Amino acid sequence: MNKNYKTAIGMMSGTSMDGIDAAIVRIDDDFNFELVNTHTLQYPDDVRKKLLQLANNNANTSDICFMDFVVGKLFAKCANGLVEKSGLNKDDVDFIATHGQTVFHIPQVIEMGGIATGSTLQIGNISVIAQETGIKTIGDFRSRDIAAGGQGAPLVPFADELIFKRNIPRVIQNIGGIGNVTVLSPKCDTFAFDTGAGNMLIDSVVNRFFNLPYDKNGEIAKQGKVDEKWLTELLKEPYYSKLPPKSTGRELYNEEYVQNFLKTAPENKYDVVATITALTAKTIADAYKNFVLPKTDIKEIVIGGGGAYNPVLLNFLKEYTGGMEIKTHKDFGIDDKFKEAIAFAMLGYCTIKNIPNNLPNCTGAEKKVVMGVISMGNIG
Numbered sequence: 001m002n003k004n005y006k007t008a009i010g011m012m013s014g015t016s017m018d019g020i021d022a023a024i025v026r027i028d029d030d031f032n033f034e035l036v037n038t039h040t041l042q043y044p045d046d047v048r049k050k051l052l053q054l055a056n057n058n059a060n061t062s063d064i065c066f067m068d069f070v071v072g073k074l075f076a077k078c079a080n081g082l083v084e085k086s087g088l089n090k091d092d093v094d095f096i097a098t099h100g101q102t103v104f105h106i107p108q109v110i111e112m113g114g115i116a117t118g119s120t121l122q123i124g125n126i127s128v129i130a131q132e133t134g135i136k137t138i139g140d141f142r143s144r145d146i147a148a149g150g151q152g153a154p155l156v157p158f159a160d161e162l163i164f165k166r167n168i169p170r171v172i173q174n175i176g177g178i179g180n181v182t183v184l185s186p187k188c189d190t191f192a193f194d195t196g197a198g199n200m201l202i203d204s205v206v207n208r209f210f211n212l213p214y215d216k217n218g219e220i221a222k223q224g225k226v227d228e229k230w231l232t233e234l235l236k237e238p239y240y241s242k243l244p245p246k247s248t249g250r251e252l253y254n255e256e257y258v259q260n261f262l263k264t265a266p267e268n269k270y271d272v273v274a275t276i277t278a279l280t281a282k283t284i285a286d287a288y289k290n291f292v293l294p295k296t297d298i299k300e301i302v303i304g305g306g307g308a309y310n311p312v313l314l315n316f317l318k319e320y321t322g323g324m325e326i327k328t329h330k331d332f333g334i335d336d337k338f339k340e341a342i343a344f345a346m347l348g349y350c351t352i353k354n355i356p357n358n359l360p361n362c363t364g365a366e367k368k369v370v371m372g373v374i375s376m377g378n379i380g
């Protein structure tokens, strides 16, 4: 760390919609960083339920309007909680960088009125966060990349490159609601894409059959066995064979999708969870085989996100990759749940310094742009 550093709060809530992860980070002008503290705020049940309705295209315009402010207040509450817990006050924090909560993401170009464009919507209003925390707040990162012809995703590879460098061939595999991989290697340019569902489908079937929010430590999957025939069926989803750059979300893996595939599911509910867990691992392993290994070998996989806590999932991944070395962010001194929050702090750092922070090779954008919109902190 050199003397020229900023203290930032990065905040993230992904497609799992489990809650908000926040990290206070010091970042210097060489992008060295120091993690000061972290905090998580679970979404209240009714908020999560409404967000899922929004993401399933199953709510009204008035819900979007209202929830933008509700979620903004929750993000602010999370940031304020983190500042207090860290024994700091708001003046010690230079800025907040928030991903917000994606409620819809349409990276593919659609036409209307002679206009052709992709689109994306993250709620959690940044003016509300700036007002409630008194801290300058940066958000709405994805829009600028889409405006520049990109997919608006993935954005985290920018930080992965800074954190892990490219000295040995490795893949950084996030397993949140969706699975996202960043390929870092001296043998090729950095590239990244979504591998498919991460925990999202696991959460969905566990919720449906066991009335639990997720399969804690893979306890349920552990008790079932993989239905190979059904797994083969599930792998026919066309997304998996699409060439990168590509990204996906709840727009694909929605309620209807789950209801459809359950029609051919095995009867034993434990087998359903085991097979869906295997599906996540298999789609990741296949993505490496089809899209990564033709460009570079892989010395190690570094897992992050909540999926890092599911040993059954990681065992399947080991098996399907033919025994590749699997590490987690923890092995690099970074809490598995907070790398993305740290990444957004880094992206926000770039916004205030006017440094381009998208990777066109990862998002498909026509050029480098400075992503992020700023809402100023309170006066006085």
Ligand SMILES: Nc1ncnc2c1ncn2[C@@H]1O[C@H](COP(=O)(O)OP(=O)(O)O)[C@@H](O)[C@H]1O
Pocket: 013, 014, 015, 016, 017, 018, 019, 175, 176, 177, 178, 199, 200, 202, 203, 213, 214, 215, 216, 217, 218, 304, 305, 306, 307, 309, 310, 337
């Ligand atoms: N102890 C655990 N065992 C198994 N899965 C877990 C555990 N903790 C978290 N998860 C999974 O991780 C998900 C949250 O991961 P996260 O990285 O926050 O994803 P997102 O970025 O989509 O919010 C949960 O929904 C759950 O499926």
Ligand SMILES: [Mg+2]
Pocket: 012, 013, 014, 016, 017, 018, 019, 020, 021, 176
């Ligand atoms: Mg989360």
